[in-house]
Amino acid sequence: MEKAKISSIQFFLLLFMFELGTAVVVSQGAEAKKDSWLSILLGLSTGIILFLVYYRLFRYHPSLPLTAYARKIFGTYIGWIVGLMYTVFFLYISARNVREFSEVLITATMPEIPLLVVIILFVLTMCYVLYLGIEVFARTAEILGIFLILVGIIGNLFVYLTGTVDLNNLKPVLEYGWKPVLETTFYPPLVVVFPFGEAFVFAMLFPYLNRVKAVKKVGIASLIVSGLILSYMAALNIAVLGVSEVERSPFPLLATVGKINFLEFIQRLDALVVMTLLITVFLKAGIYLYASVIGMVDLFRLKNHQQMILPAGLILVFLSVAIAEDFAEHSEEGFTTFISYFSAPLLIILPFVMLIIAFIRHRFTK
Structure with missing residues (x-):
């Protein structure tokens, strides 16, 4: 790992914008209809529990990344395979995020530009910043975080000034009971x-964090803030568009901002959504790409991360283009097969297994 340090505020902003990612644009929890905002809050509460699991694993091995302490927990050979699984997994999710951003950009602003061109330019920019190191990437998050907050305030202000918000669209709460909310949140x-x-x-x-003891406090605070914002955005989309339009729209936030018409002068603020997505996906896909590269460096014992940035970027471009024929197929694959058979085992089940084994090993070592 490179010799670098990340401050607590940088970690907060990285995790905050990572959580927003593409979730702020897509119709998250739409299966719960009017109660999608409640489904997100339930997901947040479970997400905090998962983060505590991740934090506890880190405390058992405070100087090692995931791919390294997997070998400590499972043994050299099985642990190496587990680390490789996560390395490939992180690169694949980065490709999914790049593809989603490119689709939104082309749909909203530049329909004539080829998808491949957008993906190549985006990935090259990301690779350049990561080549400079994680500290540069974290400082970039500080600057972009302030800009993102300003964009969010401006966008919300014009939505309310336009007068398109109708809170009656959110009533009645739990119209169909708790079953759709629980199924949307937990199954899958x-x-x-x-x-x-x-x-x-x-x-x-x-x-990389310079204050190890602040990981839990700062991480949970960042999760809560981002979760509340996602829940609020889901409620706002329903209040403006109604349930039926939210379900039909692949990008509800884009449709919500499209309703802005202030004094017949300020209109077509789709660029605000694109800028929001540009910032959040740049950081989220960048974190996934960097994690994958660090995994490659650790598993194959390379000298530094810089020699793997460009090869990983080329693989990322190929995956982003080849991942699906169109956005409909991309979404269907992501919300069904990928979540159930890959994300849930690797992000929920396996970390719990690792924690149990690490706990038993720790007790026997004592």
């Missing part, structure tokens, strides 16, 4: 995994 664990369970990727970054 869609809202739990995306985005809260994805915080497991920070197990690759925890050793």
Whole structure:
């Protein structure tokens, strides 16, 4: 691992914008209809429990990334395979995020630009910042975080000034009972995994933090803030668009901002959504890419991460393009097969297994 340190505020902003990612744009928890905001809150509560599991694993091995302490827990050979699984998994999710951003950008602003061009430019920019190191990437998050907050305030202000918010669209609460909310959250664990369970990727970054004791407090605070914002955005989309339109729209936030028409002068603020997504996906996909590269360096015992940035970036471009024929197929694959058969085992089940084994090993060592 490179010799670098991340401050607590940088960690807070990285995790905060990582959690927003593409979740702020897509219709998260839509199966719960009017109660999607409640489903997100339930997912947040479970996500905090998962984060405590991730934190406890880190405390058992405070100087090692995930791929290294997997070998300590499972043994050299099985642990190496587990580390490789996570390395490939992180790279694949990074590709999914890049593809989603590219689809939104082309849909909203530049329909004539080829998908491959957008993906290549985005990945090259990401690779350049990561080549400079994780400290540069973290400082970039500080600057972009302030800009993101300003964009969010401006966008919400114009939505309310336009007068399109109708709170009656949110009533009645729990119209169909708790069953749809619980099924949306836990079966399959869609809202739990995306985005809260994805915080497991920070197990690759925890050793970089300059204040190890602040990981739990800062991490949970960041999860709560991002979860509340996602819940609020889900409620706002329903209040503006109504349930039926939210279910039909692949990007509800884009449709919500499209309703802005202030004094027949301020209109078509789709660029605000694109800028929001640009910032959050740049950081989220970048964190996944960096975690994958660090995993490669650790598993194959390379000298530094810089020699693997460009090869990993090329693989990322290929995966982003080849991942699906169109966005409909991409979404269907992500919200069904990928969550159930890959994300849930790797982000929920396996960390619990690792914690149990690490706990038993720790007790026997004592």
